[in-house]
Amino acid sequence: MAKIAYEDPEDPDGRAEVNVDADQISESGKVHGVRLRLDDGRYLHIPSARVYWIEMREEEGKVDYSSP
Numbered sequence: 001m002a003k004i005a006y007e008d009p010e011d012p013d014g015r016a017e018v019n020v021d022a023d024q025i026s027e028s029g030k031v032h033g034v035r036l037r038l039d040d041g042r043y044l045h046i047p048s049a050r051v052y053w054i055e056m057r058e059e060e061g062k063v064d065y066s067s068p
Contacts, residue, residue: 002056004036006046022056
């Protein structure tokens with residue numbers, strides 16, 4: 001699991017957090033940032049400038065670039 005904190009103008013605190021499976025985080029094709037696939041199947045695109053942090057275990061954050 002990964003926890004993402006980001007700026008959310010619609011939230012009273014101006015900040016939101018979401019927990020998702022680390023495998024559901026990818027680079028967004030819509031904005032320069034990240035795309036999260038939520039548990040209900042919807043996607044959340046967050047621009048890099050609005051992401052405060054992404055927290056996950058070290059083994060989840062590793063990417064294998066050896067295969068195309």
